[in-house]
Amino acid sequence: MLDRVNAGTAAERLVIRGGRPLHGRVAVSGSKNAALYALAAGLLTAEPLVLHRVPAIADTGEMAGLLADLGAAVEISGTDVRIEARALSGAMAPAERVAALRASFLVMGPLLGRLGEAACPPPGGDVIGVRPLDVHLAGFRALGAEVAREGGAFVARALRLRGARMFLDYPSVLGTVNVLFAAVLAEGTTTIVNAAAEPEVAMACALLEAMGARIAGAGGNTLTIEGVPALHGAEFTIIPDRIEAGTYLLAGVATGGDVEVLGAELEHLDSLVSKLHEAGAIVEACEGGLRTRRGDTLEAVQLQAVPYPGFATDLHAPMAAALTQARGVSIIHERVFENRLLYVGELRAMGARITTGGQAVMIEGPTPLYGTGVRALDVRAGAAVVLAGLCAEGETVIRDVVHIDRGYAELESRLRALGADVSRA
Ligand code: EPU
Numbered sequence: 001m002l003d004r005v006n007a008g009t010a011a012e013r014l015v016i017r018g019g020r021p022l023h024g025r026v027a028v029s030g031s032k033n034a035a036l037y038a039l040a041a042g043l044l045t046a047e048p049l050v051l052h053r054v055p056a057i058a059d060t061g062e063m064a065g066l067l068a069d070l071g072a073a074v075e076i077s078g079t080d081v082r083i084e085a086r087a088l089s090g091a092m093a094p095a096e097r098v099a100a101l102r103a104s105f106l107v108m109g110p111l112l113g114r115l116g117e118a119a120c121p122p123p124g125g126d127v128i129g130v131r132p133l134d135v136h137l138a139g140f141r142a143l144g145a146e147v148a149r150e151g152g153a154f155v156a157r158a159l160r161l162r163g164a165r166m167f168l169d170y171p172s173v174l175g176t177v178n179v180l181f182a183a184v185l186a187e188g189t190t191t192i193v194n195a196a197a198e199p200e201v202a203m204a205c206a207l208l209e210a211m212g213a214r215i216a217g218a219g220g221n222t223l224t225i226e227g228v229p230a231l232h233g234a235e236f237t238i239i240p241d242r243i244e245a246g247t248y249l250l251a252g253v254a255t256g257g258d259v260e261v262l263g264a265e266l267e268h269l270d271s272l273v274s275k276l277h278e279a280g281a282i283v284e285a286c287e288g289g290l291r292t293r294r295g296d297t298l299e300a301v302q303l304q305a306v307p308y309p310g311f312a313t314d315l316h317a318p319m320a321a322a323l324t325q326a327r328g329v330s331i332i333h334e335r336v337f338e339n340r341l342l343y344v345g346e347l348r349a350m351g352a353r354i355t356t357g358g359q360a361v362m363i364e365g366p367t368p369l370y371g372t373g374v375r376a377l378d379v380r381a382g383a384a385v386v387l388a389g390l391c392a393e394g395e396t397v398i399r400d401v402v403h404i405d406r407g408y409a410e411l412e413s414r415l416r417a418l419g420a421d422v423s424r425a
Helices: 032-044 059-071 095-099 104-117 134-142 173-183 199-209 243-254 270-279 313-323 343-349 379-391 411-417
Strands: 014-015 023-027 048-053 073-077 081-082 117-120 148-150 153-157 164-166 189-193 214-218 220-225 232-239 258-262 284-286 290-293 302-305 328-334 353-357 358-365 373-374 397-401 420-425
Touching: 014 379, 032 048, 032 059, 032 173, 032 199, 032 214, 048 104, 059 073, 059 081, 059 095, 059 104, 073 290, 073 397, 104 134, 104 153, 104 173, 104 302, 134 148, 134 164, 134 173, 134 258, 134 302, 173 199, 173 220, 173 258, 199 214, 199 232, 232 270, 232 313, 243 258, 243 270, 243 290, 270 284, 270 313, 302 313, 313 328, 313 343, 313 358, 313 379, 343 353, 343 373, 343 379, 373 379, 379 397, 379 411, 411 420
Parallel strands: 023 258, 048 232, 164 189, 302 328, 373 397
Antiparallel strands: 014 397, 014 420, 048 081, 073 081, 117 153, 148 153, 189 220, 214 220, 258 290, 284 290, 328 358, 353 358
């Protein structure tokens, strides 16, 4: 059973009785997004790929299901996953599966590299913006593939992929990983200029190198790949989830608590930690992670959500929730996705003084928040209402929990261990 994870049903609600500062320790899971890239990489080799610390969340179950649809044998045991894609059954990713998950488009690169052909309908995922695929498709074309829209799917074909120098119009995260997947099996040298530098992309490079790929520049904006004829199996551990870690740090700050987040890596969270310091919060290293406490006051800050190492767009909404408790007017400018502001109306319903102007959000604080019925409109908007609920007086009832479950494993038990009053109804 591949879809074994804690995907809530549409009817499930999270009920939070807020107003308690969080105290204690919480350990984060493996990175959701990095795990999705690693699972897709399993298609690149006929040998077994064994992954550890794969978070038990709905999206990884969907991706595992997609690999199985394409002919891979996938075994899941807790957070360990073994993939063996000895023979692939076809080059077409099934539409139902792809509709559920943006990262499903990542099977294109491996299928193209291994079979010379790949087809995938436009993928689903959070409704956070237009989310085009031009970077992926231009990258495949640069490697010599013919790319076309045939009926309901994008199709890429290449008798032989050839390495090339290319410039990505935007440092798209999934776009970089997809092109990387195709390039590792291409003939000759590929140079990707303006590649995404996110730690999850760097991890994908490290995994591919463990599988025999030759990549220079991981973690930077230029990647150089020497193609190899085939990759081999490997055993690999997924990096901790920096967004989940950041969310728990923010929950500690927002509630005025004292929280140790085990697995939080400073080198992946510099932009958040520096803003928290500027706001007056105390964030310091502790054994195995980062500890946060609120300082004497929490002050308003201004920030922009931009590609790594800038402030992560995935932490924008949780940060906004925390800043409702800061003194003064905070401004967050969203510069990655044009539809990341869905959470604003929900926070306003809870009493936040928050307004938008274009892609900017103004938050006036500190404001007392009040529990009410709200919705998790996407995974990070969901995290924002959870944080607001933890700060709020009274009972917050969150609908559409299924979105939160896509990114946060064992959310209730982890929050309860920190002293929160959270239940699922
Ligand atoms: N873009 C293009 N052309 C493309 C692809 C993207 O112009 O071909 C633009 C998008 O329109 C957007 C910007 O580039 O404005 C950023 O998109 P990117 O491709 O970098 O995002 P993504 O790869 O689709 C991944 C994560 C997101 C995370 C972003 C940014 C996965 C499955 N998703 O998305 O994570 O916010 O990178 O870091 O890895 C989440 O975890 O909640 C989430 C949405």
